[in-house]
Amino acid sequence: MSTHAFPPAQRAAVYRAIAERRDMRHFCGGEVPADVLQRVLAAAHQAPSVGLMQPWRFVRITDAELRSRIHDLVRAETERTAEALGERGAEFARLKVEGVTDCAELLVVALTEDRERHVFGRRTMPHMDLASASCAIQNLWLAARAEGLGMGWVSLFEPDDLAALLGFPDGAEPIAVLCLGPVEEFYPRPMLEDAGWTTARPLSELIAENRWPTTSPTA
Template sequence: MPDQDHRYSDAEIEALWRTMRERRDMRHFLPPTLAKPLPDGLIERLVLAAHLAPSVGFMQPWRFIRVCDPALRESMHAQVDAERQKTAAALPSRNDEFLKVKIEGIRDCAELLVVTLMAEREKHIIGRRTLPEMDVASVGCAIQNMWLAARAEGVGLGWVSFFEPQALGELLGLPEGAHPLGILCIGHVPAFYPRPMFEDTGWGKRLDLTQILFENRWPESAQPTPTAY
């Protein structure tokens, strides 16, 4: 019989689990003047990690823009800060507390990428006829790959979603149909957070498995997910 033991070694499995446990959405970065240079080829490796992600119908909907222009970085920061203020104003409570939470590291990080959905993605039907949002799910898988690869290399990555997509798209000259999903801040960090930052600052906690794993049907006893505001 053919060898059916496709299992990785215990050390390899533990390394994978460690990377998942210690992955963090980073907002605090060492400015380039205080940090050593990023490893050679890191950005290309992170984009390759993203490109290895699964995608529905093999559509590969991810596109990346590497932002190297300091003026463009400042304009993006202004858009994000404007949305931060609007988010705080929309919170029914804790708005002042929210404003004290750092949500991005656009000015400090060594590298800045914008991840967008491709243009003309509506032409891809396989797996999307009834669930067109699966292109967004595919990009989420790509970013998770980047997060894990960055953490394994000791580099922080933060996903910023505080922006108005149309305004950011116009700033970056995106073609019609392309849609920005995230600003990715990448760089060395003072330390990785011991827990997710929003958990550490009292905005929520990781749910117990009993709250997210059901059998056969949605139970009547299931409790609604607590909100962070």
């Protein structure tokens, strides 16, 4: 074992946070103490980013009217998504897909308007700005789980409408509405599995060696 490895109990805690992280949709109000909120946001800010570009911005929504208008945007897109799903639309409509009105804290994550100036790591892979911001969100998610807080990533909104609502400059792009706060309990497994919507595929189906697999995992 590497001499740089954490002690066994600390390693187990890291893997536990990863295994028990859930995309939460059910919250019970309450609040997130200021010091805890600062810690989880600091964890997000410690995420890796290509070229150290740090393309993320976190906007904390504390105005009740603004939260209500964000919920309206999410509800409108939820209805459009249900319609686009065709025969599964009614099934989708019964799912609880967000906790915007119930969570203690609401955060909007956006890509910055000046990210195009970063060439390091993006000349051939410009989407690395999104990948970097996603790492920040995952850091926040794991830190929240370790703090006993639930978090849900909501992507059901029109980016241009949310950007206009929050006064974003041209070029800035919202990528996530994050619901954060206390929960009654964490789902024992992903909620979409419990709801019968889909099933996560095993790791063995998603790993190949040297070349693209000749047999499709879905075959």
